[in-house]
Amino acid sequence: MPELPEVEIFRRYFDHTSLHREIAAVTVRDTYVLSEVTPRDLEAGLAGRHFVASDRFGKYLFGERDTAGCIVFHFGMTGSLSYFDDPADEPPFTRVRFDFTRGFLAYVDVRKLGMITLTPGIDQFRREKKLGPDACEVGFEEFRKILSGKRGAIKSALMDQSLISGIGNIYSDEILFQAGIPPQRKINILDETAIRAIYDAMKEVLGTAIHAGADMDKLPPSYLIPHREKGGMCPRCGHSLARIKVGGRTGYYCPEHQRV
């Protein structure tokens, strides 16, 4: 479930495996993954080139070419990147492979919900996809404005990429857990203090998760995520976690201290 922290870790992985290396070939194993480009486009756009930099916006990873334009990776629920020195080591469910003059990067995605495309630039891509500001970049005033006038559940808003980019089902639960607010709470009844608590928790949770290398096992013991399953207990008070559908997504929360 790559959300912002996982994609940030992918970006760093991409940096130290794939930057400044000549791309010898691009092989598309499943065309499903391509959006608005053909395998030929991708191959022609990358072969003989190299990546000079990377960027991340929300859950999207961008690889900047030495010529203008970027490749865009989205990871759906099960997408990931893996680098191998040995060309024979291609892992199962590789959908696209990028061969350098030595070694290759595999885009692996079991459930095929990910996407790869090309874009002239990040700003243009962001406009086309109608993405809200990145969750790590957005300031409090802008955050407050984005939520003002909204009436739905706070969890749904946090997960809405057109409002804020980067938060998915898992981290929205964690943010609301840390903020002490139940996921189904309607936005219009949240006061300034609650909005502030959510904003602060968003920054804190995302920063902590990135620092932990997006490794769920390295999160602080006070975090909900490791307990986020049927029969799970609140890491703070031991109360059974509640399970609820919000906007079609399964959310977990502690009914004991997510009240307000």
Added chain:
DNA sequence: ACGTGCTCCTGTGTGC
């Protein structure tokens, strides 16, 4: 304009 719910996809786990 907004919210809800269905669809894509496939491996995993549960229940009959």
Added chain:
DNA sequence: TGCACACAGGAGCACG
């Protein structure tokens, strides 16, 4: 035992 099916969830879409 073996099969059927719900579930996981990011995002786009149809619908109300």
